[in-house]
Amino acid sequence: MPYPPSELSFLMRSGPAVIIFDVNETLSDMSVMGGRFAEIGAPPFLAKVWFAGVLRDGFALAAAGDRAQFVEIAAGLLRVSLAGLPLNRGVEEAVGHIMDGLAELALHPDVIAGVRDLKAAGFRLVTLSNGSSEMAGKLLGDAGIRDAFDALLSVEDGPAWKPAPGPYAHAARTCGVEPGQMLLAAVHPWDIHGAARAGMRTAWINRTDSPYPAYFTPPENIVGSLRDLAPLLHADTSHRFR
Structure with missing residues (x-):
């Protein structure tokens, strides 16, 4: 059953519109x-x-x-x-x-299916790397999923390396959304912390079942695989109407 207009408006405000990925170690193995x-x-x-x-x-x-x-x-x-x-x-x-x-790095085994699931769910996808956008493009192109991403962003085009606030603000401006409409997916707690401080939603990809450092802002979502993220976000938005 379609959502009534009032509920659909709330869903659009409350859920992330853009998923922004760290690249080194998050996507690349x-x-x-x-x-x-x-x-x-x-x-x-x-x-x-x-x-x-x-x-x-x-x-x-x-x-x-x-x-x-x-x-x-x-x-x-x-x-x-x-x-x-x-x-x-x-x-x-x-x-x-x-x-x-x-x-010559390849992607983690869960990345291709996880990216396709998120794209099929209607999210806009971008990367934000401390490395170059060219390296990210080769990594994703070799895997056949470059076309799933709207943009490949790099701190080389921004004011500083993550987790300084500037790169996250640069990503939001480039995508034409508020930081709160973006969700950063990363394996690095320091990146999660930086994104959270910049006003973004966060998802920690914890493939190694590691403890999260208590001195960083905790992630809003925790998944063991990128394939778990699309169902988790869907369940989160669905829960808001129960």
Whole structure:
């Protein structure tokens, strides 16, 4: 049965119109990067340490009022991290091998179906990455779901890295909606916190069944798979009329 006009108006106001996705680790499966480090003779665990350092340095630059492109920080930190290790090739060649791996990442297994479910449910979909929009485009294009997204946004087009407030406001302006009409889906609690502080709704994708840090703003929704998000949002809006 169709909703009466008054209830339909309330539904449009209360539910998110746009789902905004983080890209690195949320959509892309970076677990394979450990293999790239092993192939150059470096410890596989260094992949996680390095990526955490890339985020740290990006955040530090943002806090200081500066910024640099993701690839610039990633490659520069690799040169620091790999210096002095007994690699099986030169440092510059090793850096190139790791950076090539970033460009060849695939999606998590739940992403394609989850994205299609959300698109079929009528949500507008966009990305907002601390990386480049070109990298996001290749990732989604290779998987055959680029056309599901209205826009691929990057902090390179905004004032700072997430979780500073600027990128979230930039995304809302670009999409022509209020922050409260957007829902950020991400695996990173720091991103959830930033989006919530910017007035957005949030969904934490917790694929590893990890505890959520108590010092960050808690997510409005928690799912173990992106496939669970569309049914959860549908149930949430349906519940408002019971």
